[in-house]
Amino acid sequence: MKKWQRWAVRGIALTAGCLGLFWSATTASANAINTYIGNQDYGTPKITKSYKKVLPQYSYRYNKPEGVVVHETANPNSNIYGEITYMTNNYNNAFVHTFVDASNIINIANTKYLCWGAGPIANQRYVQFEQVEVHSKAAFASELNNAAYYTAYILKQYGLTPKRYTTVLSHHDVSNQLGGTNHTDPDGYWSANARKYFGTTYTMTDFVNLVKTQYANLGGVATDDANTTDDSTQHTVAKPKTVSYYHGGNNETATLANNYTNWTVYNHVKGTSGAKKIGWGKISADYRGAKVYVDSRGVKKGGWSGTWYRIRFNKNSGPKYWVYSKVLNFPKVTYSDASGTSTLNTSQNSALYNHVLNSNYLSKATANTQDFKAGTTAKINKKGYKATDKSTWYRVTIAGNTYWAKSTSLTGLN
16 A cells, blocks of 8 residues: 555645755765765766646745655655655645755645645644655666755755755654654665665754755755754744855866876866766776866855866867866965066057966966057056066056066066
């Protein structure tokens, strides 16, 4: 008998007044399955929104979710689409917001409104999702990763942080802590698959650790439970975080460090929305010392830190990847204070830049010496020396604007 049939309680005792991916990520626990997941460099599927119009829309008790409840379907002979169809046809008995398996995260009920999945008390408080039973080691690990990602995504969306028993609960936790239901999932499913495929155990504590890792990958900061004031109506909200982007325009280059594989490669800056691990193994076996073209720099601000670069392996085409700054070796520029005046060499057609050309800041040509009249004075305030090509650069002010000019673009230096 399906879980939906066994539950068979509409029992939604609602009253009229009840309204309702920094640089270093949190490390998953030492559980063997979490370690396995961390070593796979899994991506996560796009959350597919496929709302079913038949599903009712009632408000949460405080008009927004207070956390996430984890379920599993208790049906070894079905797939995600069969479960969605069955639930849609029997929503009067029970329904959840979302279904997860090894390859999919399908959201069928708007999380702005409650669902009927874990009894009247939990229903008024939590987003809920079902794991569909899968039957292999790889599928089980991938499903757990997707489930943790979805949990972290919902928490971050609603300004919550991952905390066991408060913002992240199993159906069994609800039975024990809140009542109104007597189910124990997903304990049995996790235990059986963990033992069968990994020879270990898997608990909600392990899962919450995995959620914290995903939460950090999304740019959230998971606080220590012991130092966090948190109950069903009060949660620690992560500080707003941003990434400031700076784009180069000159096909600047760098080389991959010998230890570049210590940091994985992403489709976007790690921790930002939609960022997913790609993994060097999916690109090539060995790129130590390889030249790459760099066109963008992303600097994390607002409570996290780290500089990232967008690279490609072909000058004018091919896929682009984001890597952490330590992956790349740029030509070294030694900066020093300088002062004095010089004259622009307007007889040459020389570019003026916003940074030293081919430096780790990346640069754009923002003007040209021939844009100015002959005899234009440039006031010097900084010097840069690039050892790779033995070039000297000066930061100059011209008519109130600042530029970096190669020494050959200036005359009468003093």
